[in-house]
Amino acid sequence: xxxxxxxxxxxxxxxxxxxxxxxxxxxxxxxxxxxxxxxxxxxxxxxxxxxxxxxxxxxxxxxxxxxxxxxxxxxxxxxxxxxxxxxxxxxxxxxxxxxxxxxxxxxxxxxxxxxxxxxxxxxxxxxxxxxxxxxxxxxxxxxxxxxxxxxxxxxxxxxxxxxxxxxxxxxxxxxxxxxxxxxxxxxxxxxxxxxxxxxxxxxxxxxxxxxxxxxxxxxxxxxx
Amino acid sequence: xxxxxxxxxxxxxxxxxxxxxxxxxxxxxxxxxxxxxxxxxxxxxxxxxxxxxxxxxxxxxxxxxxxxxxxxxxxxxxxxxxxxxxxxxxxxxxxxxxxxxxxxxxxxxxxxxxxxxxxxxxxxxxxxxxxxxxxxxxxxxxxxxxxxxxxxxxxxxxxxxxxxxxxxxxxxxxxxxxxxxxxxxxxxxxxxxxxxxxxxxxxxxxxxxxxxxxxxxxxxxxxx
Amino acid sequence: xxxxxxxxxxxxxxxxxxxxxxxxxxxxxxxxxxxxxxxxxxxxxxxxxxxxxxxxxxxxxxxxxxxxxxxxxxxxxxxxxxxxxxxxxxxxxxxxxxxxxxxxxxxxxxxxxxxxxxxxxxxxxxxxxxxxxxxxxxxxxxxxxxxxxxxxxxxxxxxxxxxxxxxxxxxxxxxxxxxxxxxxxxxxxxxxxxxxxxxxxxxxxxxxxxxxxxxxxxxxxxxxxxxxxxxxxxxx
Amino acid sequence: xxxxxxxxxxxxxxxxxxxxxxxxxxxxxxxxxxxxxxxxxxxxxxxxxxxxxxxxxxxxxxxxxxxxxxxxxxxxxxxxxxxxxxxxxxxxxxxxxxxxxxxxxxxxxxxxxxxxxxxxxxxxxxxxxxxxxxxxxxxxxxxxxxxxxxxxxxxxxxxxxxxxxxxxxxxxxxxxxxxxxxxxxxxxxxxxxxxxxxxxxxxxxxxxxxxxxxxxxxxxxxxxxxxxxxxxxxxx
Numbered sequence: 001x002x003x004x005x006x007x008x009x010x011x012x013x014x015x016x017x018x019x020x021x022x023x024x025x026x027x028x029x030x031x032x033x034x035x036x037x038x039x040x041x042x043x044x045x046x047x048x049x050x051x052x053x054x055x056x057x058x059x060x061x062x063x064x065x066x067x068x069x070x071x072x073x074x075x076x077x078x079x080x081x082x083x084x085x086x087x088x089x090x091x092x093x094x095x096x097x098x099x100x101x102x103x104x105x106x107x108x109x110x111x112x113x114x115x116x117x118x119x120x121x122x123x124x125x126x127x128x129x130x131x132x133x134x135x136x137x138x139x140x141x142x143x144x145x146x147x148x149x150x151x152x153x154x155x156x157x158x159x160x161x162x163x164x165x166x167x168x169x170x171x172x173x174x175x176x177x178x179x180x181x182x183x184x185x186x187x188x189x190x191x192x193x194x195x196x197x198x199x200x201x202x203x204x205x206x207x208x209x210x211x212x213x214x215x216x217x218x219x220x221x222x223x224x
Numbered sequence: 225x226x227x228x229x230x231x232x233x234x235x236x237x238x239x240x241x242x243x244x245x246x247x248x249x250x251x252x253x254x255x256x257x258x259x260x261x262x263x264x265x266x267x268x269x270x271x272x273x274x275x276x277x278x279x280x281x282x283x284x285x286x287x288x289x290x291x292x293x294x295x296x297x298x299x300x301x302x303x304x305x306x307x308x309x310x311x312x313x314x315x316x317x318x319x320x321x322x323x324x325x326x327x328x329x330x331x332x333x334x335x336x337x338x339x340x341x342x343x344x345x346x347x348x349x350x351x352x353x354x355x356x357x358x359x360x361x362x363x364x365x366x367x368x369x370x371x372x373x374x375x376x377x378x379x380x381x382x383x384x385x386x387x388x389x390x391x392x393x394x395x396x397x398x399x400x401x402x403x404x405x406x407x408x409x410x411x412x413x414x415x416x417x418x419x420x421x422x423x424x425x426x427x428x429x430x431x432x433x434x435x436x437x438x439x440x441x442x443x444x445x446x447x448x
Numbered sequence: 449x450x451x452x453x454x455x456x457x458x459x460x461x462x463x464x465x466x467x468x469x470x471x472x473x474x475x476x477x478x479x480x481x482x483x484x485x486x487x488x489x490x491x492x493x494x495x496x497x498x499x500x501x502x503x504x505x506x507x508x509x510x511x512x513x514x515x516x517x518x519x520x521x522x523x524x525x526x527x528x529x530x531x532x533x534x535x536x537x538x539x540x541x542x543x544x545x546x547x548x549x550x551x552x553x554x555x556x557x558x559x560x561x562x563x564x565x566x567x568x569x570x571x572x573x574x575x576x577x578x579x580x581x582x583x584x585x586x587x588x589x590x591x592x593x594x595x596x597x598x599x600x601x602x603x604x605x606x607x608x609x610x611x612x613x614x615x616x617x618x619x620x621x622x623x624x625x626x627x628x629x630x631x632x633x634x635x636x637x638x639x640x641x642x643x644x645x646x647x648x649x650x651x652x653x654x655x656x657x658x659x660x661x662x663x664x665x666x667x668x669x670x671x672x673x674x675x676x677x678x679x680x681x682x683x684x
Numbered sequence: 685x686x687x688x689x690x691x692x693x694x695x696x697x698x699x700x701x702x703x704x705x706x707x708x709x710x711x712x713x714x715x716x717x718x719x720x721x722x723x724x725x726x727x728x729x730x731x732x733x734x735x736x737x738x739x740x741x742x743x744x745x746x747x748x749x750x751x752x753x754x755x756x757x758x759x760x761x762x763x764x765x766x767x768x769x770x771x772x773x774x775x776x777x778x779x780x781x782x783x784x785x786x787x788x789x790x791x792x793x794x795x796x797x798x799x800x801x802x803x804x805x806x807x808x809x810x811x812x813x814x815x816x817x818x819x820x821x822x823x824x825x826x827x828x829x830x831x832x833x834x835x836x837x838x839x840x841x842x843x844x845x846x847x848x849x850x851x852x853x854x855x856x857x858x859x860x861x862x863x864x865x866x867x868x869x870x871x872x873x874x875x876x877x878x879x880x881x882x883x884x885x886x887x888x889x890x891x892x893x894x895x896x897x898x899x900x901x902x903x904x905x906x907x908x909x910x911x912x913x914x915x916x917x918x919x920x
Binding site: 281284299300310319320322360361362370397 | 711712737762763771775782784786787792794806807811812813814854856857858862863891908
């Protein structure tokens, strides 16, 4: 626990830079579902020459960017209930078909926010378990259970400085052993059979700094 | 067993008359699936003023009559693989949706042929169980399990004079306890908790004649 | 002659009974059948079990039905909205029970109900609190939960164009839960911007075949939740 | 830039491997992807498990693939046709194994495979010989069989119009098994009468969204089984 650690926003990647970094790792032609919040930023940073096809679980494949102000259609929205557009080659479908895409492993990648990720790849991102909270899960459990690769994009620590990458999640789980890779302001980290495996440090960040802010052992990059 | 009984075609209803009789009992607006053979004839005899909507399990609701010769489309066929047409208000759909209509109890009535029907409403109509036969079931098991009412239309006896209405089916079953009513050349018979209940004799046929050709007790029409 | 068109929203919901299970289409405001919901509020049925992805916004549509305390239980994936305290208040006071279901499981349970499938296995929610009390079973080395099909007495759905046989097409992402809910309900009631004669919808583009729809009603210029909320409307 | 179009049927089926599970669309000749099947015969893969509603007619298309002894097992609802002795001969000689599945169960098993559902319960075939060896379970007082989802390595499908993203629309009752099979196959290969650019198919009328389709090939003037059989054609 690093309760008195400095705010992680001081050094490391900004939200935009995190999104840009993640976007580098998505192959051309991928079918991608982006969660609400930081994950949505990823679409802005897709490298030139790559085309991704965005799925939104409320029934659209080939989702395009937000419409110009005043041109939104209240019946053309994304999972965050914001106005979007449909690209050429798009398709509309109903909810059962949409989640057949998700559950059936047809979506290549989904990018989600996280409250906690454990070294075993467990994700908690839907509930603090607080007794007075209104529980709401949406499609997160279906996404993590069904999509081929699941990336988390998140600040490395909470606003209070608590690590979000933990030995074992204390919040209610969204899924067990479902996360493949984590992109934070400080690092890119894979989930492996041995736990958190550092893949890449953010510019100006060193291993010790990240390990201090991580709630479980971080495996350093092997010298090759 | 009535092995030496006269051929049932000598008296009683013809195939057309059987179909006409059955058609009287279908309510306006019903969604109906007609099996191949005698069941198909039913569509010709729907009383004036009633509209039925025909479902064919290969993906069409609102099936119309055969096209004029030379106007068939090999991609617009019925479950018997014959050219058909689509009426105004028709819809095409895929096989999983088509059987969702069947299994989900959305079809009001299906009319099938039979090899045997037992007094408990068991149906055998897909296989003689002969060791060299090529087994082929098609959609019959789904239809009898899912459709709201299942009527059988059949000759009362086989060509060899064996009763088709039996105590217990000797052929492999299509479904157990699935038949509601049977229309034969000789009679209309309901399946009840007590077995075969005579509803109506064909013109010129008496109770004894039908009972003789039926492989289980036939309950006479109650005097009221 | 088959004609499923009714002349008013009130007529469309006339026989919703106390204790009925009512599916309500829509994802957020897209596809929310506001006029039918308002007619149901007027009609007065209570102790309803509602199946819907959300709980409405502001104090209109589904939120208004909840606020009128007609819903004793809601089966839902995301009962939170930024701009409504109706459901949170009811939930905290214990007046409305919540069955929380992952969104894809909800959609599939509804489709299964409509397709005559009483149960199916899904990987969603394995190892989470939403698996509590559910059968967990392994297939090919992976764990799955048994989930039950969901049926309803009524479904309230918003379409774009209907014909009098009940064939429906939808508008963009307003399609969402409409097609599976139409399948799962004994009486599926569809409000459409336009009701046309049979033959005016190409049979190739029908999304919900008429067999799944019992009543259609033309609501030519339906309201949107966001507009009503912005205008400060509270129903009734 | 995404372009799933390939330039020949041979290219489309190039990597079908010995022992692959191959779903083949069509109900009778409607929707039968004859050109893709013929390309598969030319390609030579053997020991295939084929999932298809029928077994073809004459000695063309699926019947020709069977006759070439490339199929060690067929999963099928109706393997009988009036005008072909190919499958009966193979079946009686024990060269091709048959798994007989009720048609609706077959369609739903394929959809389930595509939708990530490993098993579901159906009332079809309860109490019949096709229930042998299957788990039977009661829900709400009625008996159901557990049926397993079906997946495939490849699917061969016939559509009417495809775009280069793989969105497909079909022609009338040729739609039949195409959409669920596209969902269930790792590599769904669609021959279409016309391949167009993205945007040329209205997103509201897409039947199979491109995510389910890996390759499309334009076969502008496809053959029909009945015409080939009438002309006495035997493939190859």
